[in-house]
Amino acid sequence: MGRDVAQGGIPFEVASVARSSEWQAVPGLALRTCSAEDIVVHKVLVGRAQDWANVEKVQQRPGRRLNVALIQGELAPLRALKESPESLDRYRDLLRQPVR
Numbered sequence: 001m002g003r004d005v006a007q008g009g010i011p012f013e014v015a016s017v018a019r020s021s022e023w024q025a026v027p028g029l030a031l032r033t034c035s036a037e038d039i040v041v042h043k044v045l046v047g048r049a050q051d052w053a054n055v056e057k058v059q060q061r062p063g064r065r066l067n068v069a070l071i072q073g074e075l076a077p078l079r080a081l082k083e084s085p086e087s088l089d090r091y092r093d094l095l096r097q098p099v100r
Contacts, residue, residue: 010081012041012074037067041074044087056094068095 016038022030034042036058043051043058059066075088 010078012078015074016041036061036064037070038074040066040071040091041078044071044075044091045078045082047087047090052090052094055091059094 016034017032019035019038020032021035023033025031040055040058043055058064071091072088075091079085079088
């Protein structure tokens with residue numbers, strides 16, 4: 001998965017930055033990264049084929065339980081801004097799929 005950079009401006013982006021944490025890329029170099037939940041929200045909003053593939057990978061990551069309520073709560077108001085109500089429906093459909 002590649003690294004995306006975003007500058008916070010809307011409430012979701014501000015909250016995403018507040019939930020972020022440091023990741024040690026190499027000794028002495030820490031990068032601030034968003035949570036897995038926020039990655040899912042970002043990817044669902046963009047909605048390209050590769051983004052949906054990434055969402056599936058994050059969702060099915062072994063040993064990782066995502067806060068689905070947070071994801072859905074963030075997506076609900078954002079989908080109206082993007083005028084893409086189907087994105088939240090597609091994410092809910094993905095949640096119904098069995099874990100591979």
